Amino acid sequence: MDAASELGWWGVLIAVFGGAIRVSTPYLFVSLGETLTEKGGRVNLGLEGILVMGAMSGYATAVVTGEPWLGVLVAGCAGAALALLHALVCNLPRVNDIAVGISLFIFGTGLAFFLGKAFINPTAPRLPHIELGAWSTYPQIRSALEINVLFIIGAILAPVLAWSLKNTKWGLVLRTAGDSSEATLALGYNLNFVRTLGTVVGGFLSGVGGSFLSLYYPGSWNEGLSSGQGLMAVALVIFARWNPMHCFYVSLLFGGATAIxxxxQTIGITSNYYLYGAAPYFLTLALLIYSSSTKHRLAGAPNEVSISR
Amino acid sequence: MTKSPHSQAAPPDITVTNMTKRFGSLVALDEVSIHFKPGTVHALLGENGAGKSTLVKCMMGYYHADAGSISVDGTERRISNTRDAHRFGLGMVYQHFTLVPSMSVAENLVLGEEGLPAIINWKKKLSALEAFLDTMPFRLELDRTAASLAAGEKQKLEILKQLYLGSRFLILDEPTSVLTPDEADEVLGLMRQMADEDRISILLITHKLREVEAYASDVSVLRHGHLAGQGKVSAKSEASLIRWMIGRENVSKPAARKETKVVRTVLEVEGLTVNNDKGTVAVDQASLSVSSGEIVGIAGVSGNGQSEFVETLAGQRREEAGDIRVQGYPYSRTRAEMMDWHIHLLPEEPLNNGCVREMTVAENLAFRNFDREPNCRAGIFIDRGAIHRQARRLIERFNIKTQGPDARIETLSGGNIQRTVLARELSDNVRLLIVQNPCFGLDLKAVAEIRNRIIDARNKGAAVLLFSEDLDEILELSDRIAVIFEGKLVYETLASEADVHTIGRHMASHA
Known part of the structure; x- marks a missing residue:
């Protein structure tokens, strides 16, 4: 009897738990970023492009410098730069943020594929993780409790952002911009500037989320890396009701669904593998239908965001 | 000059001299000079488009005046943005609220504070806010969200916000347009009291004479951008204020109301429940009936389900429950039914709800009958000539001021768009007419004319269902009056027995 069968269904649960943490990290960062963007009153659908661009630039930087954390930083900056492009275009009068987002999505992925061709083969150093499972003799538990550092940062970031939205001047101003453009103008703030800042910080976080894909899990750079996670994060933000803490929980849920x-497979159930692989997409679809019901109120939605109008 | 929040400084002495503002060739404001004495309620009276908003926007730094100056406590000041205005103690309470709906009262108050620290110590802030509220004539719970406040409370919060930010010269822009009569009395009464105590000055923008007489001590009247007159309210008769406002003594008399026999019920609504866009109940089990030859007026503060009610009757919204019957038959709001039973509709904001902006006046006038003889041959071919002739006839009959039948409807003024829709809806013989806010934003002459046409339709035997946020309009036009509050029809009375205060009380509560 090997360890896997000894644990039985517990093994599945443990694997789902470990997978949830691993897979949820990019969702977490992207959804936190999108929450900030939308709290300011804009939707950035270009997140998928930003995510892929972040993955590529982070990987490339790590390959060249041998320093994965520098890769994370560069990925964030690349994300911020793309988000800035989105924000600046949306600052022009009568520009639709959804349309700009879609073109940014295509532009970002295209650019990443073009620039990233050279980095498909070389191997980059991985981001570190912390072993919380050293006490256990089961390799499954040990591997499930390898918590990556970015996840921990994200888990700290979520409550910090939730607190900041309530307790800092910038949090209040950002929420004002997202909820009432008239109020923002009447208060004498520059609406476009506030929204630009929200979008850029959001883009930075999404870029960091992208670097996780290439630098930790799956841990390499190729063109099929993201498979729509950036777009799903937009749905996730709606489900999380624009609340950073909820983003954290919902990301774990999505991560868990992906890990099923x-x-x-670890306990030998391999039939319908691809069906299980589709679980997060079914979940996205179901959540969108659930939250778009005409009977169900979109409480917490920023008033200025075009999806809630 | 720095100012701590809610300092108890005296209200400033403000003088506006020769203020002029042009938009292209239009002179919106023409050498207007007014002195606002500290500690007074000064009314700025005028019709829509007379230049009231332009004047205060120049004072608040939204617009840059082309000429003229403003002085604060005797010193000439440049006010080039809202922050400048705040620095000199000027604050504006807007007609359309500028509260952030999802935020609490406390957050809304703190938001505009100058020098708000990067990290907010809420414990300290909340006790400071409580202390501030203790000095105010009214208070609100700090932890409620702005969205949950009633209209009157929102207005109070707007005022509190300005006072908290240290404004001692408050500009109230049509404050009563969203309030019930009692709420208006309360808010404006308290403002007057604070002014009398010399704590603040008020500039009250309004087009309602009643408010000027009840609350203001001084009045300035604008007409077509000119200062038509000013003086002490106590020294002026209502007639002279009207003359300043519209240039002559009186508007045309209301149409004679013919005795009509109420013969048969035309519209019956029973237990109608409708949801709003967010999926919460907007109209709650409303029942009413309208008979031929009567006007039933539905009074209520804006946003109590009127729009959803009208949209349902118009066929733009699906009901959740309830029956709508016309002449005893179920009415499912198809075009065929509307034509057969001569059902007509004058929605609010007709440019958005009853017209296609890019189409011409003639096309908009033909919406009800473009697919019928003689406008449509053999049921297929549109006869543009016939539509054109119909348009010329209606333009003539309803005095629509347009460059011609081929002008796009959006180039017309508000009053003429209203006349166009009215012409379309009333040209046929009308059995049921549903009207919402027909006179919103129109000048007194157009108001009188449109009300006359509605009375005229009634006199000819139409059943009229009138939704209006203007209580005076309801009282003037209706035979029966009902009040809508939070989607429920809470009160009904004959117009002859109607009492403004009873109606006002029902507009604010189920009581």
């Missing part, structure tokens, strides 16, 4: 297939 591989986890079942």
């Amino acid at each position: 297939g591989p986890a079942l």
